[in-house]
Amino acid sequence: MRSNLAPDTIRWLNGARSSLVLLFQGLLVLTALPDGSAAPAAQGSAERPNILWLVSEDNGPFLGCYGDPLARTPTLDRLASRGVLFERCFAQPVCAPSRFALITGMYATTCGPAEHMRAQGKIPSWLKGFPAYLRKAGYYASNNAKTDYNSPIRPRDTWDESSKTAHWRNRPDPKQPFFSVFNHEVTHESCLFPEEEKPLDFPSLDPARVRIPPYQPDTPAVRADWVRHYNHMTLMDGQVADRLQQLENDGLAENTIVFYYGDNGGVTPRSKRFLQRSGTHVPLIVYFPPKWRHLAPAAPGSRIKDPVSFVDFAPTVLSLAGVKAPDYMMGRAFAGAAKSQPNEYVFCTRDRMDERYDMMRSLMNYRYLYIHNYRPDLPYVQWMAYPFQARGYQSWAKEAAAGRLTPATAQFWGEKPAEELYDLVADPDNIRNLVNDPAHREALDKMRAEMKRRVLAIKDNGFIPEGSPLEGYEASRQPGAVPFERVVDLANLASERKAENLPKLTAALDDPNEAIRWWGALGCGMLRQQAAPAEAALRKRLEDPSGAVQAAAAGALAQLGHIDAALPVLERWLTTTNQTFYSVHAANVLIHLGEAGRPLLPVMKKLYAATANDTRNSPPAYLHRNLERNIALLEGRQSALVYPTFERGK
Numbered sequence: 164m165r166s167n168l169a170p171d172t173i174r175w176l177n178g179a180r181s182s183l184v185l186l187f188q189g190l191l192v193l194t195a196l197p198d199g200s201a202a203p204a205a206q207g208s209a210e211r212p213n214i215l216w217l218v219s220e221d222n223g224p225f226l227g228c229y230g231d232p233l234a235r236t237p238t239l240d241r242l243a244s245r246g247v248l249f250e251r252c253f254a255q256p257v258c259a260p261s262r263f264a265l266i267t268g269m270y271a272t273t274c275g276p277a278e279h280m281r282a283q284g285k286i287p288s289w290l291k292g293f294p295a296y297l298r299k300a301g302y303y304a305s306n307n308a309k310t311d312y313n314s315p316i317r318p319r320d321t322w323d324e325s326s327k328t329a330h331w332r333n334r335p336d337p338k339q340p341f342f343s344v345f346n347h348e349v350t351h352e353s354c355l356f357p358e359e360e361k362p363l364d365f366p367s368l369d370p371a372r373v374r375i376p377p378y379q380p381d382t383p384a385v386r387a388d389w390v391r392h393y394n395h396m397t398l399m400d401g402q403v404a405d406r407l408q409q410l411e412n413d414g415l416a417e418n419t420i421v422f423y424y425g426d427n428g429g430v431t432p433r434s435k436r437f438l439q440r441s442g443t444h445v446p447l448i449v450y451f452p453p454k455w456r457h458l459a460p461a462a463p464g465s466r467i468k469d470p471v472s473f474v475d476f477a478p479t480v481l482s483l484a485g486v487k488a489p490d491y492m493m494g495r496a497f498a499g500a501a502k503s504q505p506n507e508y509v510f511c512t513r514d515r516m517d518e519r520y521d522m523m524r525s526l527m528n529y530r531y532l533y534i535h536n537y538r539p540d541l542p543y544v545q546w547m548a549y550p551f552q553a554r555g556y557q558s559w560a561k562e563a564a565a566g567r568l569t570p571a572t573a574q575f576w577g578e579k580p581a582e583e584l585y586d587l588v589a590d591p592d593n594i595r596n597l598v599n600d601p602a603h604r605e606a607l608d609k610m611r612a613e614m615k616r617r618v619l620a621i622k623d624n625g626f627i628p629e630g631s632p633l634e635g636y637e638a639s640r641q642p643g644a645v646p647f648e649r650v651v652d653l654a655n656l657a658s659e660r661k662a663e664n665l666p667k668l669t670a671a672l673d674d675p676n677e678a679i680r681w682w683g684a685l686g687c688g689m690l691r692q693q694a695a696p697a698e699a700a701l702r703k704r705l706e707d708p709s710g711a712v713q714a715a716a717a718g719a720l721a722q723l724g725h726i727d728a729a730l731p732v733l734e735r736w737l738t739t740t741n742q743t744f745y746s747v748h749a750a751n752v753l754i755h756l757g758e759a760g761r762p763l764l765p766v767m768k769k770l771y772a773a774t775a776n777d778t779r780n781s782p783p784a785y786l787h788r789n790l791e792r793n794i795a796l797l798e799g800r801q802s803a804l805v806y807p808t809f810e811r812g813k
Contacts, residue, residue: 308325427445530588
């Protein structure tokens with residue numbers, strides 16, 4: 164009978180059997196102690212543990228140890244049985260802002276524009292990647308091989324070695340402690356794009372067995388994406404087995420603390436890039452060998468329910484290494500000598516994803532997920548070049564166009580409510596919005612208050628338009644630069660989309676602060692025709708010093724039918740070469756105008772050709788992608804996404 168396991172996994176299971184016996188024996192000794200703890204053999208000595216990070220990309224906790232009945236992940240299941248499994252670990256919903264949090268111990272939103280996908284955050288001169296502190300303490304630090312930190316943090320200042328060949332084996336002294344990172348890309352979103360799956364050495368998962376979440380349409384294409392993702396999780400498990408075998412072969416397993424985690428949520432639609440649990444919940448398993456068991460937060464085989472965030476990883480590693488974490492870090496150590504009190508909440512953010520702007524913030528605790536959508540006028544799903552290569556998104560779009568969406572599958576395909584509240588226990592798929600349920604009002608009020616406290620405490624730069632001189636850790640903290648409480652209050656007001664708020668939004672248009680004027684213009688645009696009394700004030704903002712304010716005002720006027728006033732402003736910023744982010748702002752407004760933007764088609768085509776050779780994941784490239792989509796729509800080569808019209812968010 165053919166095995167269902169990957170050959171790499173089989174090799175690891177066979178080759179490491181003797182080593183595993185020794186490990187299990189060690190664990191039996193540990194658990195036999197009356198208090199369930201181990202004697203701190205190395206505590207108080209100069210010896211330090213090795214620390215290994217094994218990272219998989221773009222996956223949620225689709226592992227057997229997390230209760231997934233379809234998962235074929237024996238290596239990680241075994242690691243969890245011998246280690247500590249964290250049930251509630253949450254990342255940012257996309258890789259680059261997540262890596263900023265990992266490498267700094269700070270939220271990307273503190274150093275705008277790092278909160279946006281593929282942006283260079285403006286960091287203070289003193290900010291370092293945390294492996295630099297390990298190196299100063301005598302560690303060898305290697306990274307294989309991702310370095311998209313959304314910041315100018317330089318790999319050569321952070322790592323002894325950062326490349327596709329980086330390895331603990333390359334350290335000059337084999338006795339030197341190491342911190343090594345390996346990224347496994349086999350589960351990455353791009354693995355869903357090829358038409359044909361590469362041959363597997365194990366039977367593919369039966370599509371009929373896949374559970375399709377109720378928020379996704381059950382189509383053959385959606386099932387096919389799920390099958391491929393599960394298959395690639397098995398491939399990743401085999402790669403992890405090979406890496407652990409290397410550790411065994413080098414005689415280092417007994418002195419190495421092993422982390423396994425996913426870098427952001429899964430890859431099927433409404434996962435990656437979004438703040439529902441499917442986009443932020445990731446697996447985290449940490450194995451502590453007997454020698455270092457005293458550093459663990461719980462006994463082997465334990466499951467930790469306390470919420471954990473990526474900002475917690477840097478202080479935790481420093482704690483395990485016996486290195487004091489710098490005061491600027493915003494996370495809490497969840498293991499080691501400096502272990503602190505657990506988090507009550509985990510904070511996640513979503514801002515610009517590639518070429519499309521949006522802004523969402525979320526909080527999670529043991530029971531609830533709260534999401535504030537600061538741009539509820541924008542649909543959840545905006546067409547983006549990269550994710551729409553996947554069959555799942557293409558299939559969902561076809562179902563919407565054919566009018567076959569159900570109330571559950573339509574929730575994610577259209578305009579968003581301003582707020583969402585989900586019971587994570589009763590509704591793990593996050594489809595029943597409890598915002599208007601009186602039974603949960605106390606929880607809602609508490610999380611609203613905590614959200615405001617959190618964004619004010621960290622000086623959330625997402626409330627500042629991308630491209631503004633106000634962005635960045637130091638600029639946004641200059642006295643009087645950004646009146647954050649006023650800005651946040653205005654953004655909350657704008658997101659309500661209530662006509663009664665128009666006087667305050669209109670008054671904001673004359674404020675001396677760019678961020679205030681921007682939210683005033685955005686708020687007027689969200690009101691659409693109800694903002695007609697603000698026309699004169701909006702027209703004044705077409706000559707605003709800020710390109711972002713100009714673009715927002717032009718968008719609001721276009722909503723009122725004043726296309727002739729809006730288009731010259733959008734054209735001006737599209738063709739301004741030294742303000743590329745403001746160009747992306749303008750392109751985002753233009754694409755929502757549809758047919759009304761046709762007079763700019765010749766300009767768009769000329770600019771599209773001029774940006775064809777710009778580098779990937781840069782503002783000119785994002786402008787290029789916006790133009791490509793808009794031109795294709797206006798020329799009839801692509802179809803616009805169709806959104807449902809019935810009420811959502813209940």
